[in-house]
Structure formats: structure tokens, C-alpha cells
Amino acid sequence: MKHFTIVSVLIILLTIIVYIFLQSVGLLPIQASSQAIIIDQLFDIHIGIIAFLFSLISVFIGYSLIVFRRNKQFPDEDGKHVTGSSKLEIVWTLVPLGVVIFISYLGALSLAETRKVEPQALAVNVTGGQWYWSFTYPDYGITSDVLYLPVDRQVKLSLTSVDVIHSFWVPEFRVKQDVLPGENFVKELRFTPIEKGDYMVLCAELCGGAHAYMNSPVKVVTEVNFQDWVDEELGNFPQDPVSLGERLSKNNGCFGCHSIDGSDGVGPTWKSVFGSEKSLVSGEKIIVDEEYLYDSIINPNSQIVLGYPANVMAQNYVDLFTEEEINNMIEFIKSLE
Numbered sequence: 425m426k427h428f429t430i431v432s433v434l435i436i437l438l439t440i441i442v443y444i445f446l447q448s449v450g451l452l453p454i455q456a457s458s459q460a461i462i463i464d465q466l467f468d469i470h471i472g473i474i475a476f477l478f479s480l481i482s483v484f485i486g487y488s489l490i491v492f493r494r495n496k497q498f499p500d501e502d503g504k505h506v507t508g509s510s511k512l513e514i515v516w517t518l519v520p521l522g523v524v525i526f527i528s529y530l531g532a533l534s535l536a537e538t539r540k541v542e543p544q545a546l547a548v549n550v551t552g553g554q555w556y557w558s559f560t561y562p563d564y565g566i567t568s569d570v571l572y573l574p575v576d577r578q579v580k581l582s583l584t585s586v587d588v589i590h591s592f593w594v595p596e597f598r599v600k601q602d603v604l605p606g607e608n609f610v611k612e613l614r615f616t617p618i619e620k621g622d623y624m625v626l627c628a629e630l631c632g633g634a635h636a637y638m639n640s641p642v643k644v645v646t647e648v649n650f651q652d653w654v655d656e657e658l659g660n661f662p663q664d665p666v667s668l669g670e671r672l673s674k675n676n677g678c679f680g681c682h683s684i685d686g687s688d689g690v691g692p693t694w695k696s697v698f699g700s701e702k703s704l705v706s707g708e709k710i711i712v713d714e715e716y717l718y719d720s721i722i723n724p725n726s727q728i729v730l731g732y733p734a735n736v737m738a739q740n741y742v743d744l745f746t747e748e749e750i751n752n753m754i755e756f757i758k759s760l761e
């Protein structure tokens with residue numbers, strides 16, 4: 425009896441210490457969405473249970489090792505041989521069962537809570553591709569490579585991929601959703617940002633060479649600042665081919681592989697490319713003109729630049745862009761002296 429009292433007190437003490445320690449490690453970033461609070465409550469309960477189980481096992485083992493070690497009181501002989509105890513077996517089956525059912529009940533409640541639908545939610549269509557994110561606001565006709573969100577208003581993301589499986593994840597919002605290719609697999613994700621600030625969408629599904637760099641800025645701003653941004657996007661940007669081409673290139677992930685400052689990337693830089701001489705894998709030397717740029721975009725494998733990989737650029741730009749859009753991008757590339 426004395427042993428059990430001591431062990432119980434030690435278990436309670438160690439549980440508290442381990443719990444406080446695990447809480448203070450700071451594994452999670454700030455809670456920037458209302459869903460984050462609900463999800464972290466579940467984490468909190470789990471950490472409590474983990475701390476208790478860890479203490480239960482380590483105190484029993486540690487106590488037995490020290491107090492019941494071989495000595496004069498416990499000489500060198502076998503302990504009592506005990507087989508079977510229905511009472512114990514019932515207890516250690518029912519208690520974990522109860523705990524697991526209780527946790528799944530809490531999980532179901534929390535899941536429903538995080539998926540609550542608010543009718544005035546802001547709709548944003550998200551496209552993932554190797555290796556970029558693109559955000560379209562159907563209510564405003566805006567496409568952006570930065571996810572702008574007004575604070576305290578629910579967003580409803582409709583997510584799709586143009587190539588392989590990606591996964592949309594902003595750690596500060598806690599929620600995460602796989603992004604699948606194909607029109608039939610558009611996924612929905614809802615959350616409500618509650619903290620203004622700058623965050624980052626990460627891709628949480630290994631998706632190829634530049635997967636680790638597949639991140640885009642998320643800016644949570646006031647409703648007023650959001651409206652300013654919308655107005656600016658809608659009205660104030662120039663409509664000339666070069667500017668339109670720059671926006672197209674930016675919003676479709678070209679800059680993920682092509683720099684405009686001369687630095688080398690997965691693909692050749694666009695700086696001063698127009699009019700320059702290029703060696704192709706085929707052994708040919710060509711002067712970069714409009715026709716070459718056009719072919720390089722709609723049929724990338726027709727001419728491969730020496731020193732760069734084939735089959736890296738998407739093969740479907742010809743379906744993705746109109747003739748005019750491709751020409752605007754060419755005008756933009758030409759403007760990069």
C-alpha cells in the first residue's frame with residue numbers, strides 16, 4: 425500500500441512536469457485562424473494523455489528498479505509466478521477503449537466545428553502546379569500569386585492541381601488539404617483568419633524537384649486594406665502588352681524556373697535572351713526571335729537549349745493560354761534587355 429501511494433504521487437508529479445515541459449517547447453506557430461484554436465485544444469488533450477502514459481510507465485519501471493533491486497530484503501530467488509487476472513484484463517481493455525471512444529467523439533465534434541460554413545465566405549480558387557501556387561478571386565476577376573485575405577472573414581478555397589498531387593498548408597492556420605489534378609477532384613477548404621500578418625503557403629506533398637520551394641506569401645489584412653488591394657488590382661495596372669505579359673508570367677509560375685535578372689535557374693534566364701545566340705541540344709545554333717520564343721512556349725521539347733533538361737516545362741501551355749496571352753509574354757521577354 426505504501427508503495428502504491430508513493431508511486432501514485434510520483435506519477436502525478438512527473439505527469440505535471442512532462443506536460444509543462446512539452447507545452448513550453450513551442451512546437452506550434454501562432455494560432456492565426458479560428459480553426460487553429462479548436463485543433464490546438466485537441467493537441468493539448470493528447471499531450472496531457474501522452475505525459476500521463478509516459479509517467480505511468482517510467483515511474484513503475486524506475487521505482488521497481490530502485491526499490492525492489494536484489495538485496496538482503498529481496499534475496500536472489502524468483503518472484504511469485506502469477507498467471508491470469510480477469511479483473512485486470514477487463515480494466516485494461518475497458519479503460520483504453522473508453523479513452524479512445526472519448527477522443528474520437530472530441531475529434532468528430534472538432535471536425536464539425538472547423539468545417540462550419542459561413543454564407544458570406546470569400547471564394548478563392550487555388551491552383552497548384554510544379555512549382556507554384558496561383559490564386560483566383562472569382563467574385564472580383566483577379567488572379568494573384570499572393571493570397572490576400574481579409575481578417576475575420578471566412579474563406580472558401582476551391583483547390584485543384586494542373587499536374588501532380590500537391591497539398592495546401594499554412595501552418596499558422598493549422599488546416600491542410602491535398603490538391604488533386606482533374607476537374608472532378610476539386611477540393612474545398614474553409615478557414616477564418618483571425619490574426620493580421622504575413623504567412624506562407626507550403627506544399628505538404630512531395631511533388632518533385634523544387635517541392636521544398638513551393639511556397640507563396642499569404643497576407644492577412646484588414647477588410648479596408650483588402651478592398652484597396654482589390655481596387656488596385658482591378659483598376660490601376662497598365663494594360664499594355666509588356667505589363668500584361670509580366671503579370672501572366674508571374675501568375676503562372678514562369679518565374680519559378682526563369683529569372684529576369686540574369687541568374688540561372690531550372691530554366692535559362694530571360695534577361696537579354698531576345699536576339700541572343702543559343703546553342704541547342706540538337707547541335708544547331710539559333711538567334712532567339714519571336715518565332716523561337718513562341719515555339720519554346722507552346723512546344724517546349726521542339727528545341728532544347730544546351731545544358732538544360734527537356735520535359736521540365738509543362739507541355740500544355742498551348743491549351744492554357746490564348747494566342748494573345750502568349751504574344752504578351754513574348755513582348756515581356758523581349759522587353760528584358
Ligand SMILES: [Cu+2]
Nearest residue numbers: 590627631638
Ligand atoms: Cu507541390
